[in-house]
Amino acid sequence: WTKYGDSAKITHNIFAYLNRHWIQREQDEGSNVCDVSTLMYQLWRDQFFMSIRNTLLDSVFSLMTRIRNGQVADINLVKSVADSFVSLGNDDSGIASKRMEVYEKYFLEPFIKSSVEYYREEADRLLQEGSIIDYIVRVSSRLQEEDDRVELYLHESSLKDFKDALNKVLVTRQKDKFYSEFEPLLDARDSLNLKRLYSLVARTGKGSALDPLRDIFSAYVKKAGLDAIKQVSGSEETGGAIAKEARLFVTAVLGVHDLFAGLLHDAFEEDTGFSKSLDNACKDFINTNAMCPEGEARAPQMLAHYCDTLLKKGSGNVRKAGAEGASDEDSLEAQLSQAVCVFRYIKAVDVFQKFYSQHLSRRLVYEQSVSSYGEEMMISKLKEISGVDFTSKLTRMFTDMTLSKEMSEEFKEKCRDGDFAIPFDFDMKVLHTVSWPLKAPDTKLLLPSELSSVCSRFTNYYQNKHNGRKLNWMWQHSKAEIKMFFPKATGPAAKAGYIFHVSTFQLAILMLFNDESGPGTGYDSPNGPTLTLEQISQATGLDNDMIKPELEIFCKARVLVSSNNKISGDSKFTLNANFKSKHLRINLAVSKKVEQKREATDTMRAVDVDRMYAIQAAIVRIMKTRKQLSHRQLVEDTISMIKLFQASIGDIKKGIDTLIDKEYLERSESNRDVYNYLA
Amino acid sequence: MTEQLFSQYQDFERTDGKSLIGPEGFERLSTDLGYDMSQVEPLVLMWKLGCTEMGTVPYENWSQSLTSMRVGSLDQLRKEIDSEIDRLKSDKKEYQQFYRKMFDYLKTGKQKVISVDYAKDILPVIKGADNALFDKFVAFLDANSERIKTINRDQWQSLLELSRTMGDSLADYSKEDAWPALFDDFAEWEHSQK
Numbered sequence: 001w002t003k004y005g006d007s008a009k010i011t012h013n014i015f016a017y018l019n020r021h022w023i024q025r026e027q028d029e030g031s032n033v034c035d036v037s038t039l040m041y042q043l044w045r046d047q048f049f050m051s052i053r054n055t056l057l058d059s060v061f062s063l064m065t066r067i068r069n070g071q072v073a074d075i076n077l078v079k080s081v082a083d084s085f086v087s088l089g090n091d092d093s094g095i096a097s098k099r100m101e102v103y104e105k106y107f108l109e110p111f112i113k114s115s116v117e118y119y120r121e122e123a124d125r126l127l128q129e130g131s132i133i134d135y136i137v138r139v140s141s142r143l144q145e146e147d148d149r150v151e152l153y154l155h156e157s158s159l160k161d162f163k164d165a166l167n168k169v170l171v172t173r174q175k176d177k178f179y180s181e182f183e184p185l186l187d188a189r190d191s192l193n194l195k196r197l198y199s200l201v202a203r204t205g206k207g208s209a210l211d212p213l214r215d216i217f218s219a220y221v222k223k224a225g226l227d228a229i230k231q232v233s234g235s236e237e238t239g240g241a242i243a244k245e246a247r248l249f250v251t252a253v254l255g256v257h258d259l260f261a262g263l264l265h266d267a268f269e270e271d272t273g274f275s276k277s278l279d280n281a282c283k284d285f286i287n288t289n290a291m292c293p294e295g296e297a298r299a300p301q302m303l304a305h306y307c308d309t310l311l312k313k314g315s316g317n318v319r320k321a322g323a324e325g326a327s328d329e330d331s332l333e334a335q336l337s338q339a340v341c342v343f344r345y346i347k348a349v350d351v352f353q354k355f356y357s358q359h360l361s362r363r364l365v366y367e368q369s370v371s372s373y374g375e376e377m378m379i380s381k382l383k384e385i386s387g388v389d390f391t392s393k394l395t396r397m398f399t400d401m402t403l404s405k406e407m408s409e410e411f412k413e414k415c416r417d418g419d420f421a422i423p424f425d426f427d428m429k430v431l432h433t434v435s436w437p438l439k440a441p442d443t444k445l446l447l448p449s450e451l452s453s454v455c456s457r458f459t460n461y462y463q464n465k466h467n468g469r470k471l472n473w474m475w476q477h478s479k480a481e482i483k484m485f486f487p488k489a490t491g492p493a494a495k496a497g498y499i500f501h502v503s504t505f506q507l508a509i510l511m512l513f514n515d516e517s518g519p520g521t522g523y524d525s526p527n528g529p530t531l532t533l534e535q536i537s538q539a540t541g542l543d544n545d546m547i548k549p550e551l552e553i554f555c556k557a558r559v560l561v562s563s564n565n566k567i568s569g570d571s572k573f574t575l576n577a578n579f580k581s582k583h584l585r586i587n588l589a590v591s592k593k594v595e596q597k598r599e600a601t602d603t604m605r606a607v608d609v610d611r612m613y614a615i616q617a618a619i620v621r622i623m624k625t626r627k628q629l630s631h632r633q634l635v636e637d638t639i640s641m642i643k644l645f646q647a648s649i650g651d652i653k654k655g656i657d658t659l660i661d662k663e664y665l666e667r668s669e670s671n672r673d674v675y676n677y678l679a
Numbered sequence: 680m681t682e683q684l685f686s687q688y689q690d691f692e693r694t695d696g697k698s699l700i701g702p703e704g705f706e707r708l709s710t711d712l713g714y715d716m717s718q719v720e721p722l723v724l725m726w727k728l729g730c731t732e733m734g735t736v737p738y739e740n741w742s743q744s745l746t747s748m749r750v751g752s753l754d755q756l757r758k759e760i761d762s763e764i765d766r767l768k769s770d771k772k773e774y775q776q777f778y779r780k781m782f783d784y785l786k787t788g789k790q791k792v793i794s795v796d797y798a799k800d801i802l803p804v805i806k807g808a809d810n811a812l813f814d815k816f817v818a819f820l821d822a823n824s825e826r827i828k829t830i831n832r833d834q835w836q837s838l839l840e841l842s843r844t845m846g847d848s849l850a851d852y853s854k855e856d857a858w859p860a861l862f863d864d865f866a867e868w869e870h871s872q873k
Contacts, residue, residue, distance in 0.1 A: 631857030653860040660833045660859075661791070667833070672840055673857045 057107070061114045067149075068118060079152060108158050112165045119169050127174070132181045133193055139170050140196045143203070167203045175201070179212050186220050189259075194267035202271075210273060218277035221260050225285030228252045233290040242596075246305040249291050254338050257282055279345070286345045297607075300352035301600070307339050307378065308359035313370045332374050340381045350614075350644040351607050353390050356382075358437050358603060360394060364401055365429060365438075365477055396435035404429040411461055422454050430462065430471070437603075438474060445475045445504065446541035448511040478504040479589055482511075484559075488577045492584065500559070501587040506550050508540045513560075513575050530574045533567070553588055611645060615655040618642050620664055623677040631656075631673050681742050681751070689738075700741065702734035712757045719804050723767070724760050726780050733784040767807065774807060775839060781805060782835045792829035795820050810839070811847030819865050827861070834859045 119142070126135045143166065150162055171178075178201055185194050201209050232248040260278055268274040292298040310332065346352055363369045375398070383391040408427055415422055431438065447455060459471050485497040502510065513529055531539075536547055551567050554560040558579055563572035618641045623629060629637070638652050656675070659665045668674040688704035700708065705725070706716060714720040725733065727748065729740030750756045767774045781801060785793040799820055802813045816838060820827060837859050845851060852858075852866040 632855070635855075649854060650860065650863065653854075653858075653863065657833065657859050657861075661831055667837075667857070672837070675857075 057110050060111070064111075064115070065118060068145075104158075108154075108161070111154075112162055115162070116165050116169050119166060123170055123173070127177075132177050135174070136178075136181075136193060136196050136200060140200060143167075143170065143200075163203075171200050171204050172209075175204075175209070179216070182213055182216050183220060186217070186263075189263070191263055191266040194263065195269075198268050198271070206271070206273075210271070214273050214277045217260075217274060218281045221256070221278055221281035222285045224260070225253065225256045225281065226289050228256050229285070230290040242302070242305055243309050245291065246302040247309065249299075249302045250306045250339065250342060253282075253286055253342055256285075257341065282345045283347065286342065287347045297348040297351040297604070300346045300348050301355050303339065303342055303346060304352050304355035304359060307336070307356060308363070310335055310339065311370055311374055311378065312359075312363055313368050329371065329373060332371065333377055336374065336378050336381065340378075340385065343382070344385060348645045349386065350610060351604070353386075353644075354437065354603050354607050354610075357394060357397075358599070361397060361436050361438060364397055365431075366479070393435045396432060400431050400435070401429065404431075407462075407465075411458055414461060415457070420457065423450055424454075426454055426458075428458060438477065440472050440474070443476065443505075443543070443546060444541050445508060446539065448508055450511075451507075475504040480504055480507040482507060484510075486575070486577060486579045489579070496584065498579070498581065499585045501585065501589055503550075503589040505540075505542060505546060506553070506588060508542070509536055509547065509550055510554075510559075512536060512539050513573075530563075530572045532572055533569055536573075553590070557586065557588060559588070611647070611651065612655065614642060614644070615647055615651055616659060618647075619652070619655050619659055623665060623675065627677045628668070629675055631675065634675060681745050684745075684753070685738060685741050697737065699735055699737040705730075705734035705736070712753060712760070717804070720760060720764065722781065722784075722801075722805060723764055723777065724756075725784065726777050727760060727763055730784070771809075771843075778805065778839050779836060782832055792831045793835070795824065795828055795830060798830050798835070810842045812842035812845060812849075813838075815847075815849075815869060816842075816865065819868050822868060823864070834861050837862070 122142070123135075123139070126138055130138075146166060147163070150159060154162060178197060182194075182197065185197065198210075198213070201213060229249065229252050232252045257278075260281075264270060264274055264278055286292075287299050288294050289299075291302070343352065360375070363375075369375055379391050379394050379398075382394075407430060411428075412422070412426075455473060462471055463469065480502055482500050482502055483497045484500060485494075489498075500510075512531055512535075533544060533547060533551075536542075536551075537544055540547070548567050551560065551562070551573065554573075555562050555567070558576050560573050561576045563574075564570065615638065618638050619634065622634060622637050622641065626637075634656070635649060635652050638655075639647050656665065660667070663678055665675045666678055668676050685698075685700065688700045688708045689698060690701035690704050693699070693701070705721075709716060709721040709724060712720075712724070714724070725736075727744060728736045729744045730736050731740065745751070745756070748756075748759045750759050767777055782793060785797040785801060787794075799817050802817050806813045841858065841862060849866045849869045852862070852869075854863050854866070
């Protein structure tokens with residue numbers, strides 16, 4: 001053949017003159033004459049080739065079989081045979097599409113057929129002899145071999161057909177076995193074989209062939225997540241403390257997520273379909289599980305609480321230093337990133353926002369932030385996902401803090417200039433009502449005189465500075481430190497006194513015991529004045545309900561003594577002259593568990609109210625644009641417009657009812673399924 | 680003639696100078712026509728006379744209505760009302776207008792809603808042949824008297840639609856349809872009654 005080809009070329013050149021002129025002319029005139037070389041090939045084909053064709057093919061096939069069986073053979077021979085087939089296709093008319101005809105019909109088809117036969121036999125044999133895993137391993141390597149080899153001898157146009165045929169016989173036929181082997185592999189976390197399985201199935205097309213696997217994956221992740229959370233939910237260690245619960249929850253979630261994200265990376269090549277399956281499964285198991293009943297939005301609450309423990313001082317959060325001794329800030333960032341990762345899957349985003357801003361406000365007001373860098377980092381991460389609406393309020397809170405510091409300095413300076421001595425260490429924070437989730441106080445308080453002069457002075461200062469603004473003093477969030485000297489104290493306490501950390505209400509009550517000219521009786525007693533509940537209430541302006549719990553705290557801490565050992569209308573309270581404590585600093589301002597629970601329910605109620613308004617606003621916006629809409633369409637559009645939470649059909653209906661009542665909408669007379677917008 | 684009739688029932692004790700028939704006069708009129716105040720006839724009468732409130736007809740409305748009904752005497756009025764009641768049994772559009780007007784009569788003052796008690800009283804009285812659901816609705820309101828105190832116009836009007844579409848049972852009711860939220864509760868209650 002090679003020799004023939006060469007001589008054909010030479011002959012062609014010899015007759016070049018003839019080719020150029022006469023044949024050209026003939027071709028232009030449309031007759032079937034072709035040039036010499038083409039003629040020569042035709043001769044070869046018709047005279048010689050057709051007859052030996054089959055023998056030629058057989059020998060090619062046995063050559064292939066030898067190669068596949070691992071024996072040594074010359075693959076180039078196959079290549080030249082293939083090429084010759086291609087060349088023989090040069091038809092009289094030289095049409096390109098017909099050129100491959102010879103090749104395809106006489107070579108490629110039989111070739112593919114024989115290859116398929118070979119592999120079918122092998123596949124069947126493998127399946128009989130070994131497990132699916134073995135099959136997968138062997139077939140993977142076989143296919144790899146063929147991939148590498150085929151480019152050496154097959155014409156490039158046939159690569160796809162060949163590969164498709166092989167895929168069909170080796171993979172598609174075994175599809176169901178693969179699908180059933182998938183889950184056991186997941187159980188074993190066998191990422192190597194999962195990768196092989198994935199690659200095999202992917203060869204037959206990344207779309208629909210992999211979908212059954214994706215579904216199995218999704219269901220598997222979801223189950224793993226639900227199980228993991230169920231396990232920790234029964235754990236004894238929390239004792240109902242929400243902080244511990246939150247940590248267990250988030251840790252469990254992250255454990256599951258990271259495990260399968262790892263598999264996604266190692267075995268599934270970050271396939272987008274699998275990635276989506278993972279996300280959907282996470283969304284499902286994170287929001288409704290053993291620790292989070294349906295519809296109660298506990299997951300965002302716990303996540304917010306978890307973030308609080310990360311960012312708050314003294315929350316007992318032990319931060320693991322990185323393996324290479326990464327800095328505290330780095331490990332904090334890593335933990336915050338993880339928290340944000342969970343945040344992406346939360347459905348009731350508005351609940352998270354409300355609780356997060358509450359925790360943040362508490363951290364800021366009580367100066368409990370562990371790191372301002374950490375706080376800012378968290379906010380920027382949240383901004384990336386949630387956008388600016390939510391985070392703008394948080395940022396404003398920070399700004400208020402900075403402004404307050406400046407104002408504090410300025411105020412103190414003014415006092416110095418005005419020769420007004422502030423009799424104690426005074427610090428205040430001015431907060432912008434709209435941005436902070438704190439309510440105006442509902443209890444009035446009569447301040448001790450030492451404080452009231454300073455506070456009114458500050459109020460004046462502020463109102464001069466910002467004309468028209470109103471200041472509300474929030475006593476329920478204010479704290480104080482009071483140093484008390486007890487008559488019978490000994491040791492260092494006698495000189496330095498005890499320092500008590502108290503709330504402002506507690507301060508008001510305690511200072512009454514200081515006041516010899518106050519309402520108490522018996523000031524000549526060495527313990528200071530004696531006061532009844534009634535007297536305390538009158539002097540401070542507080543209700544008995546507010547005072548009683550504080551008195552309980554005082555008595556329990558043995559700061560005060562009650563004459564009849566209980567808190568009642570006829571009890572008389574005095575300072576405990578014999579007060580002793582190991583610590584010089586004592587915190588009496590503890591927030592009660594009952595309060596915490598009540599706060600949580602209040603917050604959820606606020607969330608419900610906000611949602612109601614959000615739904616109504618969305619409905620109005622939609623109807624304003626569309627003017628007229630069917631009920632179903634309106635419900636659909638409202639659900640998709642609201643991104644922060646999943647609006648329920650019932651709530652949307654209530655919103656529609658309210659808006660009909662307020663005459664923003666009406667039902668259409670002609671079709672009661674349709675609403676009209678009323679301008 | 681119209682004027683004469685009017686003055687027989689007119690409320691002369693008014694101090695604001697408006698000439699109208701008040702509830703007391705209206706009751707006398709109904710009795711004279713042979714109607715029982717607890718039945719539907721007086722309501723239809725109110726509607727046809729153009730009452731602005733329950734039992735109150737200003738002179739203009741009175742004279743206009745009587746003229747358009749071509750009525751000059753009590754007998755003729757009675758005949759007209761009786762035939763109207765017949766018409767209401769079959770003419771759906773007519774009945775709808777009548778039904779809707781009832782809401783206005785049940786309203787007191789500037790309120791936009793009616794009290795559930797009034798609704799419960801009037802629904803059995805004005806119930807027609809295709810309003811089998813009214814009775815169930817009244818029972819539902821009874822069962823939930825703690826929670827549900829008022830009915831608004833949308834709910835009132837939709838009730839008629841509901842009873843016409845659903846027949847006598849809410850078996851085919853779907854929460855996904857465009858009914859007021861109150862009816863979701865009604866359906867739930869009704870299903871639990873089986």
